[in-house]
Amino acid sequence: xxxxxxxxxxxxxxxxxxxxxxxxxxxxxxxxxxxxxxxxxxxxxxxxxxxxxxxxxxxxxxxxxxxxxxxxxxxxxxxxxxxxxxxxxxxxxxxxxxxxxxxxxxxxxxxxxx
Amino acid sequence: xxxxxxxxxxxxxxxxxxxxxxxxxxxxxxxxxxxxxxxxxxxxxxxxxxxxxxxxxxxxxxxxxxxxxxxxxxxxxxxxxxxxxxxxxxxxxxxxxxxxxxxxxxxxxxxxx
Numbered sequence: 533x534x535x536x537x538x539x540x541x542x543x544x545x546x547x548x549x550x551x552x553x554x555x556x557x558x559x560x561x562x563x564x565x566x567x568x569x570x571x572x573x574x575x576x577x578x579x580x581x582x583x584x585x586x587x588x589x590x591x592x593x594x595x596x597x598x599x600x601x602x603x604x605x606x607x608x609x610x611x612x613x614x615x616x617x618x619x620x621x622x623x624x625x626x627x628x629x630x631x632x633x634x635x636x637x638x639x640x641x642x643x644x645x646x
Numbered sequence: 647x648x649x650x651x652x653x654x655x656x657x658x659x660x661x662x663x664x665x666x667x668x669x670x671x672x673x674x675x676x677x678x679x680x681x682x683x684x685x686x687x688x689x690x691x692x693x694x695x696x697x698x699x700x701x702x703x704x705x706x707x708x709x710x711x712x713x714x715x716x717x718x719x720x721x722x723x724x725x726x727x728x729x730x731x732x733x734x735x736x737x738x739x740x741x742x743x744x745x746x747x748x749x750x751x752x753x754x755x756x757x758x759x
Contacts, residue, residue, distance in 0.1 A: 536689070563745070574652075574735050574749030575690065588745060623689050632745040633678060637689030 536638035538624050544644045545614045553609045553641045557626030564607050565635065566599055567623040575623055581607060582630055614645045648673040650738050652750030659726050661759045669736035669750050670718040676738040679712060679719050680747070684733045693734075694721070726757045 537556040567575035577591040583604040601607040625635040649672040677698040682690035
């Protein structure tokens with residue numbers, strides 16, 4: 533595709549619900565990243581994939597957060613039993629090579645947990 | 647781990663003036679320093695980046711300078727235009743170890759016409 537696509541654009545969840553956020557990276561991009569952006573803050577790293585391998589998940593805040601990229605293209609970030617502090621914009625980014633240089637970001641999914 | 651501090655948090659300039667945003671980082675192993683521009687409702691967009699073996703890089707009205715000794719780097723925008731109004735983020739990373747970009751808290755730039 534022309535850019536990184538994320539869906540849904542907005543998600544409202546009741547506390548305790550599970551949510552799944554989807555990312556379609558730029559075709560052929562090897563690296564895929566998930567970031568969390570709280571209101572008025574810079575993005576914070578969650579996890580990194582190189583093709584289908586999850587090489588770094590050190591930024592995932594708890595075991596309620598899970599990410600996958602089973603075929604090395606589309607990725608899903610799943611949050612179980614959502615809490616109010618999970619409310620944020622979740623950004624996906626991809627890059628052509630095996631590094632964090634020259635990332636292309638999607639527009640994000642704004643998650644609101646009520 | 648790496649810590650990036652960015653200032654000012656907000657910056658207002660008159661159209662045509664220059665704008666400077668400064669960042670400091672803590673990890674001397676960091677070797678890659680990108681700058682991103684984020685408009686309302688959109689994801690960050692890379693505008694310029696610099697590696698540690700270079701002291702300065704310029705792309706039209708935008709330039710970045712890096713001082714590795716002092717561990718700080720700056721974004722310079724000349725001849726500002728209203729469309730430059732956005733939030734700007736600096737970031738730092740050690741590309742030889744892991745793939746985590748650490749971002750600053752952002753600067754809201756307003757260009758008044």
